[in-house]
Amino acid sequence: MQTLTTAKRSDGHGGRGTVATWALAVAQLVSWGSIYYAFSLFVVPMEGTMGWSRTATNAALSVGLLISGLAAYPVGTWIDHGHGRRVMVCGTVLAAAMLALWSQAHSLVTLFIVWIGLGAAMAATLYDPVFAVITRDYPGSFRTKITLITLVAGFASTVFIPLTQILVDWLQWRGALLALAGFNLAICVPIHVFAIGRDAPRRDDLDYKTALKATHAEATRRALRTPTFWALAVCFTAYYATFAALTFHLVPLMAERRVSPALILTTMAVIGPAQVFARVLWFTLGRNLRPSIVGVVITTAFPASVPVLMCAGTSPAMLILFAVVYGGANGMMTILRGTIVQDVMWTEGYGAVSGMLSMPSNIAKGIAPISAAAIWTAGNNYVPVEWTVLAVSLVSAVAFILAIRLASGKTLGEHQVNFE
Numbered sequence: 001m002q003t004l005t006t007a008k009r010s011d012g013h014g015g016r017g018t019v020a021t022w023a024l025a026v027a028q029l030v031s032w033g034s035i036y037y038a039f040s041l042f043v044v045p046m047e048g049t050m051g052w053s054r055t056a057t058n059a060a061l062s063v064g065l066l067i068s069g070l071a072a073y074p075v076g077t078w079i080d081h082g083h084g085r086r087v088m089v090c091g092t093v094l095a096a097a098m099l100a101l102w103s104q105a106h107s108l109v110t111l112f113i114v115w116i117g118l119g120a121a122m123a124a125t126l127y128d129p130v131f132a133v134i135t136r137d138y139p140g141s142f143r144t145k146i147t148l149i150t151l152v153a154g155f156a157s158t159v160f161i162p163l164t165q166i167l168v169d170w171l172q173w174r175g176a177l178l179a180l181a182g183f184n185l186a187i188c189v190p191i192h193v194f195a196i197g198r199d200a201p202r203r204d205d206l207d208y209k210t211a212l213k214a215t216h217a218e219a220t221r222r223a224l225r226t227p228t229f230w231a232l233a234v235c236f237t238a239y240y241a242t243f244a245a246l247t248f249h250l251v252p253l254m255a256e257r258r259v260s261p262a263l264i265l266t267t268m269a270v271i272g273p274a275q276v277f278a279r280v281l282w283f284t285l286g287r288n289l290r291p292s293i294v295g296v297v298i299t300t301a302f303p304a305s306v307p308v309l310m311c312a313g314t315s316p317a318m319l320i321l322f323a324v325v326y327g328g329a330n331g332m333m334t335i336l337r338g339t340i341v342q343d344v345m346w347t348e349g350y351g352a353v354s355g356m357l358s359m360p361s362n363i364a365k366g367i368a369p370i371s372a373a374a375i376w377t378a379g380n381n382y383v384p385v386e387w388t389v390l391a392v393s394l395v396s397a398v399a400f401i402l403a404i405r406l407a408s409g410k411t412l413g414e415h416q417v418n419f420e
Contacts, residue, residue: 017138020195021145024130025152027092027191031125032153033160034180035095035118041164045173056108060115062366067119068126069362075123076132076355084133085196091124092192096184103177125188127153128358131338132351137197146338147283154276154331223353228344231403233357235299236337238396241364242389243302243330245372253382259314267319274327275334282332292343292404295336299400301329303393310386344407 043057078087098117105111123129130149135142167176223229246253254264282294305325312318341353375385 017141017145021134021138021148022152023191023195024134025149027188027195028127028130028149028153029156029159030183030187031092031095032156033163034099034183035122035125037157037160038164038176038180041161041168042173042177045168049173050106052108052111057111058369060108060111062370063112064115064119064122065362065366067116068122069359069366071120071123072128072358072362073352073355075129076351076353076358079129079132079136079351084129084136085192085198087124088129088133088192088196089189091121091129092184092188095121095125096181096189099177099181099184103174103181123358123362127334127338128354129351132354133196135342135350142342143339144283147279147335150331150334150338151276151279151283154272154279154334157272158276223345223356226345228403228406229353229357231399231406232340232344233360235396235399235403236357237360237364238392238399239299239302239333240361241368242393242396243333244365245368245385246306246326246389248369249372249376249382249385253309253385254319256382257313259319263314263316263319266316267323270320270323271327271330274324275331278328278331279335282335290343292340292407294332295340295400296404298329298332298336299397301325302333303390303397305329306386306390306393310383310390344403 039061046052046057075087075091078084094117098114098121101110101117102114105114127150131142131146134145134149138145164176164180167179170176171179251264251268254267259267302325305322308318308322308325312322337357341350341357345353372385372388375388376382378384
């Protein structure tokens with residue numbers, strides 16, 4: 001008998017694995033910064049040049065997030081079948097092409113086409129695919145490598161928000177988009193070509209290839225029959241829905257409460273460093289703890305931050321405390337999302353299983369901001385939004401604890417799917 005984690009697989013603890021991990025971390029920083037975080041910097045210039053409404057431009061972003069969710073499962077399946085390099089290279093080329101097309105957009109139809117393409121590109125280039133690649137290529141050290149990647153990529157907004165603004169000032173928004181497309185081609189494509197292991201087995205290895213596909217298919221089917229999977233699906237969907245809703249409405253929420261512009265900027269500025277600091281803590285102090293233990297802390301910290309915000313008013317100390325807890329929880333959630341499946345389920349079929357978890361989460365991220373706006377409209381204030389976020393985030397915490405309890409007493413070996 002032979003398991004997928006040992007069959008024709010080396011863990012890559014040597015120098016090449018370390019270099020590849022750092023390279024992939026840099027590529028994640030560029031991908032997140034140029035595709036995701038740069039969006040907000042183009043909204044106002046596009047409004048001024050094209051006269052597009054903010055609702056329309058954000059609707060295009062929401063469509064992209066929905067497409068990303070729908071594409072997550074097939075992308076994960078392709079990576080499971082050994083096409084990680086091909087998926088991430090093609091995803092990066094697609095991202096560059098869509099950014100270039102965006103720079104030539106003169107209608108909202110083009111903008112929506114761009115974000116449909118960028119949604120597919122995000123599914124093929126951001127955290128989920130690289131986590132699947134790392135889990136597949138480094139089964140013995142994926143936790144440390146995933147933590148390192150998220151630590152570096154956590155600086156994406158810190159680097160690319162000011163960099164994109166400089167590019168917009170120098171080159172106007174169309175030229176800035178072309179520059180971001182160039183970053184993807186010049187930095188991410190070479191990294192994905194050289195840092196990711198070769199694609200599917202050679203023609204003389206068809207028996208292994210067939211067994212590999214069968215193993216991953218069975219692992220995926222088994223996930224759908226496993227209560228732990230469904231509990232994690234509820235947990236991550238509820239979490240990312242509430243995080244997206246609160247993140248996109250945090251500035252107007254504070255403005256509604258007459259928080260000064262300077263304090264709003266300070267509060268928002270603290271969130272990013274808090275995410276990175278939390279990841280550093282996990283990397284240095286929590287790397288020997290099981291993700292399930294840290295996960296309980298993370299999923300309870302997020303709902304704990306909401307009452308702090310509700311009671312903060314215009315208090316600088318309370319708002320900063322909220323930003324630290326809120327940002328720290330999200331920073332560690334990214335690592336948890338990349339490691340908990342392997343910890344409480346199995347590594348076989350990880351790409352597809354992770355993709356199935358990402359589908360509802362990404363769809364929720366696209367719908368949540370619009371839903372929060374509708375709740376705000378009903379009462380013309382953000383109190384009902386905060387209570388809704390608190391309730392749904394508590395569902396996330398309960399679902400995670402349930403997932404851990406359902407998985408308790410089971411070892412990784414019991415979960416492994418074997419093939420002859």
